[in-house]
Amino acid sequence: MHSLSPYLMRCFNPQLQGNKIEDRYTILDKVGQFDTYVLIKEYIESKSVGYHLVEKSKQVFCFEGMEFDVENRLICGWFQVGHYGTKSDIINISTGKVDFIKAQDNADIIKHFIYFFLPKGFNEGIAFFHSYRGNGIKTLFFELFKDYFLSKTKLNLQMNPLTYDKALAAWENANAKEIRLIKFSALNDIADQIKKLGHNEQELKIKPRRKSTFGKLKDYFNQESEQAKAIELLSPLCSEIKTVVELNGNKRTFIVGKSASNSICEIEAPEDLELIDGNPKFDAIKKWCDIVTEEFSSTMYPGLGKCNEQ
Structure with missing residues (x-):
């Protein structure tokens, strides 16, 4: 039911010189005068109080319990997302009876774990988005953050699925x-x-x-x-x-x-992932992401060592 979808974060800069297309992807901590890690941190902090509406997709969101490990350049926490705009019945599965009616202006909020690792000196970063029963939140996060990133750097952020050979x-x-x-x-x-x-x-x-x-x-x-x-x-x-x-x-x-x-196959949660009321425990899912990040880093960032031992 719970899985991780891994993505590669990059920023193409047509002003950079190089014989190969790869040479034109900018170092993520040097996007002009900006550091992508800092921009993600600033954006998340600006949206961590109260819920925010996305009229186009009829969604609400808020960031909660976010952790910022500046030294190791890790960001993780909960991206809470809900949908509104449709009236529906909420039933009790034990009795089969309606407990209450969800109105058009009600939203059912689901907690999704997000995790970013952006090591210094590299033009690639890793992002993990937690899915539940196949429902993820990468598209929503990317649509929101890319506009913020563009407004600051005047460049476009890319967030594409990690290729099989690089990720696995x-x-x-x-x-x-x-x-x-x-x-x-x-x-x-x-x-x-x-x-x-x-x-x-x-x-x-x-x-x-x-x-x-x-x-x-x-x-x-x-x-x-x-x-x-x-x-x-x-x-x-x-x-x-x-x-x-x-x-x-x-x-x-x-x-x-x-x-x-x-x-790119989604990575399903281990069977022993600790849950509370159906949701992964924070420490448990963070540890899982840490382990997967170590695996990816050995291929993506040769010579870097463990991401938590920089």
């Missing part, structure tokens, strides 16, 4: 130990019987023969591989496909196939 290098040789088909619908008769027991979501787990694997994680992104062909065949039978991989005794679940965003 640490896990590409991990062994696939399990395939999960979510909302598997091929066996309709059996599914109908399961629903009568009160179970609303079917999940089919496929495991390899003993002491065997389903290949490497990287195989699932090679369109010519047997793994990728199998995923393509299974995709119409379920809402999404996940693979559980193992490397050096550690496990990680990735969403793969057509439901994975922009050829």
